[in-house]
């Protein structure tokens with residue numbers, strides 16, 4: 001089995017209002033595939049339907065239509081098996097505040113039918129540096145310690161697939177890093193990870209592939225491919241002085257797309273900068289330009305994201 | 318079974334750390350056991366040993382009529398005992414109500430339901446675990462209180478007629494059989510109310526309305542309109558058992574996973 005998560009036309013419609021008279025389409029016709037060992041980032045603005053998607057994929061709420069296979073099990077038919085193979089870090093992960101860290105983990109190890117409960121609990125308590133505090137009530141823990149504990153809780157049954165719903169939201173940089181490092185470690189163990197996040201840097205660093213989602217899946221690909229698909233590759237030529245005629249001159253060179261003049265710079269879209277750059281430089285120098293500096297414009301995933309999300313809002317209105 | 322045990326264990330370790338729950342669980346049985354014993358001992362030593370008559374006792378006529386052949390003291394005590402039996406039915410109603418209210422509302426306020434529902438536990442196991450965690454202490458405590466009451470009655474040296482009333486089939490059925498059935502009803506009712514409330518005290522108070530029917534019976538007995546005999550008890554047991562099964566069935570229909578997750582807030 002290659003695809004650990006596979007969905008076809010997954011849709012969730014909530015009935016809202018006093019008399020359940022209004023329909024709210026939270027997730028619309030979602031089809032996606034996540035391979036074994038892949039880290040998939042699910043990006044979208046507030047209210048996009050990310051949490052709803054995670055809840056459907058973990059068998060917590062029923063899809064209105066569509067189907068999904070998780071770890072090879074059919075959603076809606078084999079939900080107990082799915083739950084055994086899936087770990088989830090929920091958006092607001094509550095703990096039993098009056099109980100100790102150890103007790104919290106033990107309860108979940110029991111519910112997940114972990115074979116050697118003490119071993120699993122001790123492993124995660126020491127791995128995440130909570131060993132010394134294992135007998136303390138969780139109510140006395142800091143946010144970072146809690147987050148470690150809820151991650152441990154999601155992993156206690158060694159699931160093949162891990163769903164992380166905004167795992168670093170509200171954490172300080174250091175605690176976020178701990179969580180991120182942990183995700184990277186899990187990735188090397190070959191686990192499949194589906195994470196939602198608002199942190200695009202994080203998505204870019206951790207995810208093999210990202211999906212940009214707002215009610216519908218707008219696009220999905222690796223962060224690098226997404227950038228290239230949307231903006232192509234663009235090169236900027238800094239000149240000491242810019243003459244308007246050079247715009248047309250550069251446009252006429254084969255392989256160049258759009259050419260824009262911005263202050264003393266020419267911004268050129270190129271299919272293959274490695275091929276075209278020397279030719280453009282030669283042409284400009286021959287025309288009497290002083291080329292000071294040549295550089296590629298790097299678009300961040302954030303720009304791609306904002307553009308996609310803005311575009312989809314316009315379509316919706 | 319393991320999942321249910323885990324839930325019960327979890328509930329007890331959490332809920333029993335709550336002072337209010339603990340005080341309800343201790344004060345109620347103390348009060349409800351001590352009060353009847355004190356009242357019995359106060360009526361016991363009186364001089365009303367003559368044959369009972371409606372005018373002299375001040376008891377409702379219906380009660381007096383049922384006391385043929387008993388002394389005034391015995392009749393008064395039996396009349397009181399009939400109220401006390403109802404008090405013993407209140408414990409299995411009120412203790413589970415308190416536990417269930419704190420357990421459900423607590424789960425909601427800490428937002429620990431979602432991770433719980435993500436585990437392979439079935440909804441029935443979850444509800445059974447939570448329900449039993451509330452019912453078991455209610456039943457055990459009321460049994461224990463009844464045991465203490467019987468011991469106390471022995472020490473008070475009640476007349477044989479009065480004592481045999483306490484261990485009559487009607488009483489035993491009431492405390493040992495009807496009590497647990499009532500606590501099942503109270504727990505389901507409290508679970509339902511608590512799933513809609515955000516404050517455990519409010520949930521507890523609203524759920525306590527489940528004792529209203531019992532209060533009605535109590536007033537009817539006080540007014541002499543109703544004498545609780547074995548037939549009344551058997552009918553009450555059958556009726557309440559049917560209600561309990563109906564509520565259990567309804568509960569498993571209403572409370573599916575999605576509903577628990579999205580409607581319990």
Ligand SMILES: Nc1ncnc2c1ncn2[C@@H]1O[C@H](COP(=O)(O)OP(=O)(O)OP(=O)(O)O)[C@@H](O)[C@H]1O
Pocket residue numbers: 014015016024025026044045046047048049050051052053091579
């Ligand atoms: N149980 C529910 N009943 C009714 N509507 C709901 C329910 N759960 C979610 N919604 C609606 O579905 C939409 C998607 O919500 P969801 O929580 O999935 O968004 P999200 O992408 O996780 O947002 P955020 O980034 O804020 O966490 C929202 O409009 C929300 O109001």
Ligand SMILES: [Mg+2]
Pocket residue numbers: 050051052091165
């Ligand atoms: Mg969300």
